[in-house]
Amino acid sequence: MPRPALRDLVVDIEEPGRDFARGKAQRKVTPRRELAQLTPSTHSATEILVAQNATRLPELVPLRFARMLTNPFAFYRGSAAVMAADLAAGRSSGIRALCCGDAHVSNFGIYAAPDRALVFDLNDFDEAAAAPAEWDLKRLVTSAIVAGQHEQYPPKAIRRIAERAVSAYRVGLDTMLGMPVLDRYYLRLEPERYRERLYKSSAAVLDRTLRRARKQTSSRVFGRIMTRGPDGTPRLRENPPVLQHIDIDAETSLVESLTEYLDGVSPDVAMVLSHYQITDIALRVVGVGSVGTRCYLAILTGPTGEPLILQAKEASRSVLDEFGRVRQPSVLRDAIAAHGEGARVVIGQRILQASSDVFLGTIRHDGRDFYVRQFHDMKGTVELEGMPPKVFGEYVISCALSLARAHAQSANASMLRGYVGNNDTVINAIVEWSYAYAEKSLDDFHRLRAAAKAGDIDVADDPAR
Incomplete structure (x- = not known):
């Protein structure tokens, strides 16, 4: 066989x-x-x-x-x-x-x-x-x-x-x-x-x-990057070029693209996300080698105002x-053809990492590929x-x-x-x-x-x- x-x-x-x-x-x-x-x-x-x-x-x-x-x-x-x-x-x-x-x-x-x-x-x-x-x-x-x-x-x-x-x-x-x-x-x-x-x-x-890891939660990040507008609505505290709003048309288009992400996550995660609404979207500069790639933060809030922050990060061809x-195996080529380079990143993370983020998913937006994950979910970097x-x-x-x-x-x-x-x-x-x-x-x-x-x-x- x-x-x-x-x-x-x-x-x-x-x-x-x-x-x-x-x-x-x-x-x-x-x-x-x-x-x-x-x-x-x-x-x-x-x-x-x-x-x-x-x-x-x-x-x-x-x-x-x-x-x-x-x-x-x-x-x-x-x-x-x-x-x-x-x-x-x-x-x-x-x-x-x-x-x-x-x-x-x-x-x-x-x-x-x-x-x-x-x-x-x-x-x-x-x-x-x-x-x-x-x-x-x-x-x-x-x-x-x-x-x-x-x-x-x-x-x-x-x-x-x-x-x-x-x-x-x-x-x-x-x-x-x-x-x-x-x-x-x-x-x-x-x-x-x-x-x-x-x-x-x-x-x-x-x-x-x-x-430090235990403090890195959506609530803590929310407190650092958000402020309240005159009407009490949470709004992003801009810090360009590291963190800034995108124009309303781009934001609307990105929100529409996120429906593709919802269609791809497991039913239990989709149910969890159904309790949230998108409050704001921002462009964020990340890392060292990744600077210049498109990375968005989607700030969501739940029914009692509790925050959840998702990151949609651009996925380009792997440098490998x-x-x-290196010619890639057919299973990766097929996944990329169907769902974009974000699928390659998600597959890689789920196989290589011992236990992965349940919010992992992919979208295609404005002709580019992205993968989605929870942002700063108790992520602790070891200070060298x-x-x-x-x-x-x-x-x-x-x-x-x-x-x-x-x-x-x-x-x-x-x-x-x-x-x-x-x-x-x-x-x-x-x-x-x-x-x-x-x-x-x-x-x-x-x-x-x-x-x-x-x-x-x-x-x-x-x-x-």
């Missing part, structure tokens, strides 16, 4: 032994040590970033560059497209998984699961797509190096963190694939359960992050597809600035284990396990490549700064800083 198209994305449990052997055989096609070779794209980082800006709001592009030029780590965070192009130019394992596409250390964090437990996991899926699995791992390890250098950690500490991250990923992958499929599927990292195993300083960071040139090296190392290991759990859902997980093996060959190769890429990323940062100084790109003052 032919396997369904969905096999491209879900766990393959039919012949794990054969797939393990196929993974080992793949070493002859791409020897593991060749994963250390960095072959940059023929296009410069500045060229790629300028090309990526072509479909973005032109008035916000200078702000994107301003945020990326804050420091080398901010540049790295915003240059996923550059890294995808560089990865595509070099050697790869050829073993594809459903990847996050932007698995740097700041794209992991704490959020509330539907049962309101606080979970640690990947939390950004804008670039989710199929790609060689080690691309995610290289993005994670390089980010640890770049962040560690930015924090001026001792070189030996940075290398130890990088090596332990790859080792933790390998051990995590072995552990996940040794579990029953449903156990692996339900597995999630609830940090409060592991607090006593952490260093004292790590536990303190966790406690602060959990406290557009710049990494000023973090001691030992604490940062524990954090990176947690990221690596979460990434292993995410990749273990893919069809080729057993094949990947066979390719990686149990010795240090892959560890050494990934770390060597990541150090080389950290150097390239720093050079790209300086070249972008030179382009700004020469007037080749426009850079705005960042009102958020």
